[in-house]
Amino acid sequence: MKSIYIILISIALFAYNNAHAQRNLTLHSLKNTPQSMQVNPAFRPKTNVFISLPVIGFESFSCTNNGFALNQLFTADATDSLILNNKDDFFSNMPKNGYVNFQMQNLLLGFGWKWKKNYYSFDITNNFNYEFDYTSDWVKFLFQGNGGSLLGQRANFDGLGLQISDYIAYGIGYNREINDKLVVGGKLKILSGISNVRTKNTTFGLTTGSDGLSFALDGSANVNTSNSAVFFDSTKTDAQKMTSFTNSISKFGNFGLAIDLGATYQLNEKIALNASVIDLGFINWSSGIKNYQIKPFNYAFNGIDVGSYLKDTSNVLTTMTDSIKNIFKQTEDNTKYTSALATKFYIGGTYKLNKYFDLGGLWYNEIVRSTYRPALVISSTVHVKSWLSATINYGMYARAYNNLGFGLSLRGGPIQFFVLTDNLLALPIFNMYGSRAASASFGLNLLIGKGKKPDATPSVQ
Amino acid sequence: MRFLICITLLTFLTFTSCKKLELDKISSSFWNPKLAAPLVYANFQVKDILVKADSSGVIQHNNGVLSVVYNTEFSSLNAASFVSLPDFNQSIDLIPASVVAIGSIPSPLNVIPQNVSYTSTDQQTIDFPTNNGAELNNVIFKGGALSVNLTTTLKHDIEATISLPDFNVNGTPLTKKLTLNYNGNIPNSTTISIPLNGAVADFTANNTGINKIRINTDSKITGTGLDVVGNENLSISVNLTGLKFKSITGYFGNLDVAGATDSVSLDLFKNVTKGVFGLTNPTVKFIVNNSFGFPAELTINDLHTKETGTGSINSMLPNPNKITLNYPTLAEKGQSKKTEIILNKTNTSNIDALVTSVPKYFYFGAGAKANPNGKTANLNFIEDTDSLKVKVEAELPMEGYAYGFELSDTIDANGSFKDIDNEINALLFRLEVTNGFPLDVTAQITFLDANHIPIKNNLGNLIKLLKSSDAVLSSGNLDNTGKVISPTVTTTNIQLTSTDIPYLKNAKYIVIAGNLETHNGKSKSSIRLYDDYAISFKLGMQIEGGVKIPSVN
Known part of the structure; x- marks a missing residue:
């Protein structure tokens, strides 16, 4: 059994170690936390000053596999033992192009203060994004090999790719109460890229003959790297490698800019609306660059030519190796490149049921490399005096309809602690294996000063 | 409010009651991928096959056959070993009777006065011995030597000239002069040696016979004033040794x-x-x-x-x-x-x-x-x-017929199947042959253990990949002259099942046996192998793996 756990954890880690784009859907409902400005810069804490403590101020993790949940991996065989799911509907229900991603956000420092109708803030965050893009045929190939239902077909690996990036964002935020109903806000983020790997325009395929007596490989790809492949470059000294790395951090060797924009509008006493655009920006990767281009190739293999081998035993394998090398030609360069951030759009609204309860709705949109990834959330939030807020929500995203979010904020004196997840069911005590998305965030803030009166935007004093 | 709470709880229960993953039910071999891969292929002309099958033979073709x-x-x-020239030796006594007669005169009158000379001449024709009755007429030598030795016990000065008139060295008949001056010691002798490389010899004694050597000698005894006893000798010996010929003319017999x-x-x-x-x-x-x-x-x-x-x-x-x-x-x-x-x-x-x-x-x-x-x-x-x-x-x-043509080869498996039961659930080899030969072939593959005993499964059945009647090649299509006009394609699946696989780990040898018959060979229909006949085959493998979860302790 121990082995099974290890393998499952490995699969989980594999799946969840590749990700991109943190949604923070539940954070959107906990507007009493300063960190809610991460999802809409027009949200503002009710206190005059807040300080997010270093390291523990805000830690957020999320991972998603939109193709399948772990419990879909298996199916029962005739003896009721579980084996890998090779059923047709498993693969047909999978998206043609799926992804698994992981994002981590660490608030290194954050603070803000209110000045009349303005609210100023500053924060430094580390953002780590990891995403692996796969195809249903790729999963099928892993599960079945090429001798199963892929026999006689081209296993389509087009779009197979890897995106990894780590950058630090220095954010200067500002929002202003325009009138009693409208608040607008924005944040300018100066980005310092640390490391990046990305594949682009990948097309790979493996076509196996229906008789199994031949196969053909085709494909092409571009790979850009910054401060990653260079560490494996034997022509560079350790000092050169480290210089490249430290320059990226200290001298903005990989410079980027992004903005967040947001607004809230109190339609009437019961209804409030909000909208925001987050991470509209780019990073220009210039440091420690190593790019690879795999030229389009098409290689057919019918086996080793025994005829040639019998005639000349010395050169057959060498000739074959040489021809393969010629086919899989790869070029390298050090050209700078630019990558866009995954931009997110939040459009939401709340309806105040009574003194304690809000009902909310949120339409989340994300554009990742020309791919649109939406989410719909309905939520209910309870406010118990000024020391407790809790929210629960139901979300539909990542092709999954069993996402139940939960968040809790507690305040004792000037200390505010909060914890939240976009999918409570992904916790091990519930239905971890049946979930496609998991997330967890927590934070600790120091809140100083009281606000004058309840704000148009729901928040906690 | 209660309604909302109920809905929330109901939703929560619904979601958490989804299909659970029971880890303890996961099979230890939960992953059984099937891999299909081409292994080898080849296109052979008939000549390639014949050369490979027979490295000692030379392939020729006549009008394509x-x-x-x-x-x-x-x-x-x-x-040189069946016509050899043996060594030859001949000794000739040269002392004249007149000198012998002086020895019969009573002393002190039996002396040869100083500066008084006696001469004699000798001509001899001697048979040269040959092996196996060979008859020599002429010989050109490329090696060997003629040595002449002059010996005497006379206490007087001697001068002798020897001639072999039928031996020409550098175009001149061979003549040599030998001189012995008395020096107070007897016997007194001298020897000369003449190399015969390039010498031309006539063994016909001027066309009067075969295997003949003519030797002429002239000798002169000049007195020193000393006595003669009468039993002294004066002789010359002729030796031919180490003879090697460049060419011989004659008759060598029925060799x-x-x-x-x-x-x-x-x-x-x-x-x-x-x-x-x-x-x-x-x-x-x-x-x-x-x-x-x-x-x-x-x-x-x-x-x-x-x-x-x-x-x-x-x-x-x-x-x-x-x-x-x-x-x-x-x-x-x-x-x-x-x-x-x-x-x-x-x-x-x-x-x-x-x-x-x-x-x-x-x-x-x-x-x-x-x-x-x-x-x-x-x-x-x-x-x-x-x-x-x-x-x-x-x-x-390559024209004729064949049937019951059995071929067999044993290959050392060399431990290839040692771990097969741990990793493989099923194995399929697929052989596709496009046959342009007028040949039908059936084949069978069996396995032997280290003691060359055929391996059987738990049912007692011999493990074999093909039945002996399985055709792996079918003859190409022939016209009415017996020439192949189009090839045939035969696909053979060679399958190892999970029943047999565990027993293969004991396999040490693989025996491949085939049976070949030319098209209608049993009817003695004659076929020809033309140099444009060709055969091609592709061998691929489909393997179902049984990837086991490694145990962790």
Whole structure:
């Protein structure tokens, strides 16, 4: 059994170690936390000053596999033992192009203060994004090999790719109460890229003959790297490698800019609306660059030519190796490149049921490399005096309809602690294996000063 | 509010009651991928196959029909070994009677006064001995020496001149003078040696005989004033030693000049355990190249094939079995003359069964004799480099029929199956053959353990990949002349099941046995192998893995 756990954890880690784009859907409902400005810069804490403590101020993790949940991996065989799911509907229900991603956000420092109708803030965050893009045929190939239902077909690996990036964002935020109903806000983020790997325009395929007596490989790809492949470059000294790395951090060797924009509008006493655009920006990767281009190739293999081998035993394998090398030609360069951030759009609204309860709705949109990834959330939030807020929500995203979010904020004196997840069911005590998305965030803030009166935007004093 | 709480709880329960993953039910071999991969392919022309199957044979083709030719060669004895020149020694007494007579005079009158001379002359014709009755007329030497020794017990001065008028050195008859001046010691002697390299000798004594050497000597005794007893001697000896010829003219008798019994391995059949063959037009050629200058005759005294396994012999009888060989005339001295003898169905009985019953070796015995009809008007001649070489070719045109042609090969598995039960659930080899040959082949593959005992499964059944009746090659389509006009494609699946796989880890050897039959071979329909016949095959493998979860302790 121990082995099974290890393998499952490995699969989980594999799946969840590749990700991109943190949604923070539940954070959107906990507007009493300063960190809610991460999802809409027009949200503002009710206190005059807040300080997010270093390291523990805000830690957020999320991972998603939109193709399948772990419990879909298996199916029962005739003896009721579980084996890998090779059923047709498993693969047909999978998206043609799926992804698994992981994002981590660490608030290194954050603070803000209110000045009349303005609210100023500053924060430094580390953002780590990891995403692996796969195809249903790729999963099928892993599960079945090429001798199963892929026999006689081209296993389509087009779009197979890897995106990894780590950058630090220095954010200067500002929002202003325009009138009693409208608040607008924005944040300018100066980005310092640390490391990046990305594949682009990948097309790979493996076509196996229906008789199994031949196969053909085709494909092409571009790979850009910054401060990653260079560490494996034997022509560079350790000092050169480290210089490249430290320059990226200290001298903005990989410079980027992004903005967040947001607004809230109190339609009437019961209804409030909000909208925001987050991470509209780019990073220009210039440091420690190593790019690879795999030229389009098409290689057919019918086996080793025994005829040639019998005639000349010395050169057959060498000739074959040489021809393969010629086919899989790869070029390298050090050209700078630019990558866009995954931009997110939040459009939401709340309806105040009574003194304690809000009902909310949120339409989340994300554009990742020309791919649109939406989410719909309905939520209910309870406010118990000024020391407790809790929210629960139901979300539909990542092709999954069993996402139940939960968040809790507690305040004792000037200390505010909060914890939240976009999918409570992904916790091990519930239905971890049946979930496609998991997330967890927590934070600790120091809140100083009281606000004058309840704000148009729901928040906690 | 209660409604909202109820809805929330209901939703929560619904979601958490989704299908659970029961980890303890996961099979230890939960992952069974199937991999399909091509292994090898090949396109062979018929010539490629014949060359690979038989490295000793030479592939030839005649109007597109292929033949395998086996050949071997044997040579005559070395020319110097069957006509040799023995050493020769002849001693001649030169003391004149008048000098002997002085010895009978009572002392002190039996002296030869100082400066008084006595002369004598001797002419002799001596037989030169030869081996095996060879008759020498003329010899050109390339080695050897003539040594002449003059010895006396006389206490007087001696002078002798020796001539061999029939030995020419540098164009001049050989003459040498020897001198002995008395020096107070007896016997007194002197020796000279003359190399014979390049010397030309006539052994006919001026056309009066054969094997003759003429030796002329003139001697002079000049007195020193000392006595003569009467029993002194004065002799000259002539020695021919280490004689080597460059060429000889004469008659060498009825000598055996070449002879051999040899065998040729017919490697085309080396892996064949049994079978019936009919090659319709085999031939055996004897190709003789002779530079000896005398009549010779080749006698074929043995011709048969033998099957190694059964020892059965197929003898062939050429008629005639004695063949007169061509040889160069004196004017063609130094040239080689070729004689070709072809044994086929017209002159050799039973030759069409040359390879019937799967022979492995072709045996022959032959010898050549000089002057089979005795002495003729023409002289024999020989040079030291002359030879008689006999090349024997057995040519097997690939034209005929075969059936029950069994091939077998044993391959050392070399531990390949040691871990097979741990990693493989099922194994399928797929063989696709496009056959442009007029051949049908069935095959079977079995496995042996280290003691060469066939491996069986738990049901007691022999583990085999193919049944002996499984066709892996089907003959190409033939026209009415027996020539293949289009190939056929045969796909064979060779499958190992989970019942058999665990037992294969004991396999040490793989035995591949095949049975070949030419198209309608049992009906003795004749086919031909043309040089444009080709066969191609592709071998692929489909393997279902049983990836086990490693145990962690």
